[in-house]
Amino acid sequence: MSELLLITGLLAIGLLLVAEGLLARHELMVYTIGLCAPKTALPSSVPYGRGADPARPPDAYVVYLDGIGKRRFTDTRDGGELVKAIIAGAPELRVLGQIQPYSPLADPLVGRPVWDWLRQHIGITLFLHNVMQTFVAADRRYRPLYNHAVGVQIADQLRRAGYEPASGIPVVLLCYSGGAQVATGAVEELFNQLTAPLWLITLGGFHNGANDLTHALHLHRLTSANDWIEWAGKGLFIQRWRLWRRSAWNQALDAGKITVHSLDPVTHTGPQSYISPTARLPDGRSYLDRTTETVIKIIRRDCRPKKTGTS
Template identity: 30%
Template sequence: MLRLFSQMLAWLRSSTWNLVLLAGFLVLLWGMLAPVGTLVWWLNQSSESLGFKRQQRLPERNPPKTTAHSINCYVVFLTGVGDYSVDQLTPGEEFFLDRLEQLRPNCVTVRDVFPYSAANKDLAGDRFLAPLWDAAEHAEGWLKEADVLIKIRNLWRFAISADDRYGKVYNQGIADAIVDRMNAAHPISTAEPLQVILIGTSGGAQVALGAVPFLEDWLNARLIVISAGGAFDGEAGFAEAEAVYHLQGKRDWVEDIPRILFPSRWSWTVGSPINRARREGRYRTQISGPHTHDGPEGYFGTATEPSSQMAYVELTLEQVNQLPFWSSQSDNSHQD
C-alpha cells in the first residue's frame, strides 16, 4: 500500500496535468452526488429555519437605536469559486467593503455568507471530505495546484444553484443564511423599507440572483444585484430584482462563457427573464475597466492600473459608487 501511494505521488509530481486529470475524475465522481448533500441538508432543517412559515414579511419591530447614521441598507458580498470559507476575503475585497461603508454610512456590510454551502459552512466544517478540502487549501509547493479541487467543487455548487431540479432548495438555504447574517450584522427593522444590495463575483453572482425571489418574499426591501464579472444563467432573480448591474472587465474572458453556455442569455431568446429585464431597463451592463477575471488585476485586485495609477479594486469601487440606484440620477451605462 505504501509503495502504491509513493508511486501515485511520483505520478502526480511528474505533471500538473496529471494532478488536474485526477482532480477532474474525483470531483466529477463527487459532483454526481453533490445534490444529495443539499437534499439531505434540506430534509434535516425544520420548516421554520427554511422560511416555509414565513408567509408574511418579517414581523414589525422598533428600529434599533444608533449613535450615528440610521442603518437602512445592507450590502451582502458573495465571493468567487476559489474561496474556502465564510471569512476568506482577500485584502482587496476587505478594502472594497470598508470603503463602501465609509462612502455609504447608512449601509452595513455582510461578509460572512459562503455562497457554496446551503448550510453556510466552511469546506473544513463537519464534512466527509473536509480533510481533502483542507489539504487542497493549505498545500504548498507543487501540491499548491491541488486548489483546483476547491474551484471545481464550488463550480458544482454554482451548477446546483442554476439547476431547475435542485436550485430552489439550494437558493432558499442561501437566502435564509443571508437574512440570518444580515440580522447578525445589524438587527433588521421593518419600520421602513430597506435597501439590500447583493454583490457577487464569479459564481457568487448566480447564487445572489438565486436568493432574490426568497428575499423578495421575506423582506420589505428594494433588491439590487451587482455582478462584478459574475457568471449567471439569466433565469432566477431577474423578475424580482429592482435592478441588476453587470460590471465587465475588458480583459475578462471568463465572464463571456456563460453568455455562450446558457440559452437564456442569448439575445434571440426574447422571452427569457434576463432579456425581459433588459428591455425594461432593469438589467444593464457597463465596462468596469481593464480588469481580468481575478488575481492582482481582477475586480478586487490591489495591483496598480498603469493609466489611472489607481488600484484595480479602486476602479471597481468607483464604478459601484456611481451606479444610479444610489440616487435618482439617470443611468448612462450601455446595454449588453
C-alpha cells in the same frame, strides 16, 4: 509511459469531478429533507454586519457574495479588501461579508475535518467543490431548492445584522463571479421574507440567466472585455442569449432593468483583476479603487430608501 500517465491523470480528474458532483448535491438534499439544520450563529470574532452603527438605520445594507474562492466566514478572495474599502468609503452603509454562497447549510468548508485534510493534500478539491455548487445552483432540477436555501441564509443574517423587514431600507446584493448565480436566485426569497427593495451589482458575474428578477428593482453589471470567464458564461447558458427572448434575463433586459458598466481593461482574476490593489489606471487609481468608487456611486445614486406611508 507518458500516455499511461496522461490517461491516469485524466481518469483521476474524471473520478474527482464525479465525486464533487455527488457531494455538491448531497449537501442540498440533506438541507432539503431536514436531516441537518443550517448554521445561523457566527463565531464570536465575526460580526453580523460592519460599517454603519447598528443602533441607527443605515442608508442601505450591502450583502457581499464572493466568488468560488469563498470557504470561510471571513472574506477570502482578496483578504476582504473590497469590503473594507466600501466600508471606509461609505460609512453610511452596513456590510455583510459572511454569507456562504456555496453551502446550503451555511457551513464554511474550512473547519470541516475532511475538507481540512483535503485542503492540505489535494487543494484543488476546494475549488472544484464551489464550482460544482455553482452548477448545482444553476441546474433547473435543483435551482428552486438552492435558491430557497441561500435566500433563507441571507435573510437570517440580515435580520441578525439589524435589518427590519418592511422597513423600506435598500438591500444591495454585491456579487463576484459565481456569486451572481446565487444572488439572482435569492431575490424572490428575500423579497418574500423581508419585503425589501432589492438591487444587484454583479462583478464579472457568472450566472445562467434563468432566475426571476421580477422583484429586483435594478441590476448593475460591472464587466470588462478582458473578462473571459464572464463572457464564457454568456456563451454557455442559452438563457443569456438574446435569441431566448422569454428567459428571465432577457425579460429584465427588455424591461430596462439592467445597466452595463465597463471596467476595461481588468481581467476576472489575477494581478489585473477588478479588485487588484496594485494594477493602476492612467489617472493613478488602483483597479480596486475604481471598482470601489463605482459600487459606492451606484448605491448612493440609485439605491434610495423606499418611502413608506401615504402623502
